Amino acid sequence: MKRIMVTGANGQIGVELVVHLRKLYGAENVLATARRLVPGPVGEGGPFQLLDVRDGAAFSGILGSFRADTVIHLAGILSAKGESDPVSSWDINVNGTCAALEAARAHGAAFFLPSSIAAFGPSTPARNTPQDTIQRPTTIYGVAKVSLELLCDYYHKRFGLDTRGLRFPGLISYEALPGGGTTDYAVHIYYDAVKKGSYTSFIAPGTCMDMMYMPDALDAVVQLMEADPARLVHRNAFNVSAMSFEPEQIAASIRKVMPGFAMDYDVDPLRQSIAESWPDSLDCSAAREEWGFAPKYDLDRMTEDMLSRLKNKI
Numbered sequence: 001m002k003r004i005m006v007t008g009a010n011g012q013i014g015v016e017l018v019v020h021l022r023k024l025y026g027a028e029n030v031l032a033t034a035r036r037l038v039p040g041p042v043g044e045g046g047p048f049q050l051l052d053v054r055d056g057a058a059f060s061g062i063l064g065s066f067r068a069d070t071v072i073h074l075a076g077i078l079s080a081k082g083e084s085d086p087v088s089s090w091d092i093n094v095n096g097t098c099a100a101l102e103a104a105r106a107h108g109a110a111f112f113l114p115s116s117i118a119a120f121g122p123s124t125p126a127r128n129t130p131q132d133t134i135q136r137p138t139t140i141y142g143v144a145k146v147s148l149e150l151l152c153d154y155y156h157k158r159f160g161l162d163t164r165g166l167r168f169p170g171l172i173s174y175e176a177l178p179g180g181g182t183t184d185y186a187v188h189i190y191y192d193a194v195k196k197g198s199y200t201s202f203i204a205p206g207t208c209m210d211m212m213y214m215p216d217a218l219d220a221v222v223q224l225m226e227a228d229p230a231r232l233v234h235r236n237a238f239n240v241s242a243m244s245f246e247p248e249q250i251a252a253s254i255r256k257v258m259p260g261f262a263m264d265y266d267v268d269p270l271r272q273s274i275a276e277s278w279p280d281s282l283d284c285s286a287a288r289e290e291w292g293f294a295p296k297y298d299l300d301r302m303t304e305d306m307l308s309r310l311k312n313k314i
């Protein structure tokens, strides 16, 4: 990667990835794009362009004039929000990615697309979920993710495009809040711990999901995109996860730092049913073997960092 175009740059991953990439590759070599200009480092710390990712001509024009060799296509609608308007979720997630892939093909740019644990469904083996397994998701977000994993592999096989992707678990971070996901509770819990000393979980006790701290997610994107293609047996998309926990385990981790922290439950049926359709824990051996995936944060280390960062921020 030398010149990189990032879409969805104002989202939870984008706000941190853009800054991270600008530190690694030089601010002038990382173009952030989004539908709105938001004051802050994404829009002001380097090149920025407004872009609706469904506009293929605009996408290709921006990519071509920036002379990007890599597209990191983050723009998309998450799982729970997608269920409130499946047609628009499909439009942004699938048609936006089709436009992005065509633009990358026209300019010969490498392509990164985040997939998700949402690409799995209730018939997938839930524990130690294999890299290659049954994928019959039950959300519009998951259906789009499976389609796009296949589409990215198709662009690689048919057109030789260098497409790569990660199946992200819930991502936990302190810079920007996630918007409309099922795993969001694992971010909100830290904010409420610092603000109120308590949290009401919309995910029920005993519901395990995979998670990862944002610094590990940023490293994983860079490592995968810099990996020697000769080592890649898989491309779209690799299982990645750093931990798997249920609400009580994250609460227990917070109590190690804040002994008075309290949690109760007010379960949201939609997000609970989505969570139950996803794996409990992923097998990440393909990512380890093919490009050296090695996350640094476990639950307690992440909790200590999240709480101290949020205490400074809030």
Ligand code: AKB
Binding pocket: 078, 079, 080, 115, 116, 117, 118, 168, 169, 170, 171, 178, 180, 181, 182, 183, 184
């Ligand atoms: C969501 O909950 O929708 C996302 C995801 C796991 O893709 N965080």
